[in-house]
Amino acid sequence: MRSKEDLENEIRNVGGDILDSEMFLRGFCQSHHFRSNVSDHELHVTKISLRIAGLFASADREALIRACLCHDMGLIGQRKVVYTTGRMCITQHPLDSATRAEYILGSISDKERDIIEHHMFPLVLNSPDSKEAVIICIADKLCALFEPFTVRSMSVKLHSRLRIPVHAMA
Numbered sequence: 001m002r003s004k005e006d007l008e009n010e011i012r013n014v015g016g017d018i019l020d021s022e023m024f025l026r027g028f029c030q031s032h033h034f035r036s037n038v039s040d041h042e043l044h045v046t047k048i049s050l051r052i053a054g055l056f057a058s059a060d061r062e063a064l065i066r067a068c069l070c071h072d073m074g075l076i077g078q079r080k081v082v083y084t085t086g087r088m089c090i091t092q093h094p095l096d097s098a099t100r101a102e103y104i105l106g107s108i109s110d111k112e113r114d115i116i117e118h119h120m121f122p123l124v125l126n127s128p129d130s131k132e133a134v135i136i137c138i139a140d141k142l143c144a145l146f147e148p149f150t151v152r153s154m155s156v157k158l159h160s161r162l163r164i165p166v167h168a169m170a
């Protein structure tokens, strides 16, 4: 199994453009899952997805990293204004996240779009096409369960190891 350091170096190397983006930094100010926020959640989902992907030699880890880091970006901003119902939020934010990923990265692959747009399955009925999209569906639900119990100081240390300038915000 890869070490925590190897995993985090992989995330920094593949996802550096996303980690350094203004949208990703904004996500630390957007509350999500009670005690967490959008960008910490995206980091957790990325790490758990890579752990699950380690079980499959053929997993596309680069697509997984890029998509996981962007999968909830649609929630950043006036989410209660943009999404007037809970159902609308569940169905629409994956599509808006894909649009924001495209904006940050210039373009996204079909697999990255599949991972982002179908990550809410089975809460929405659009099912994943790739195993990487199935992986994020599992990781996303696991993270939603444990994030209400995460410790803030652990996130601060993670930001430091990934060289994310969270402290430079606001």
Ligand SMILES: [Fe+2]
Residues within 6 Å of the ligand: 071, 072, 093, 094, 119, 120
């Ligand atoms: Fe989501």
Ligand SMILES: [Fe+2]
Residues within 6 Å of the ligand: 041, 045, 071, 072, 140
């Ligand atoms: Fe999520």
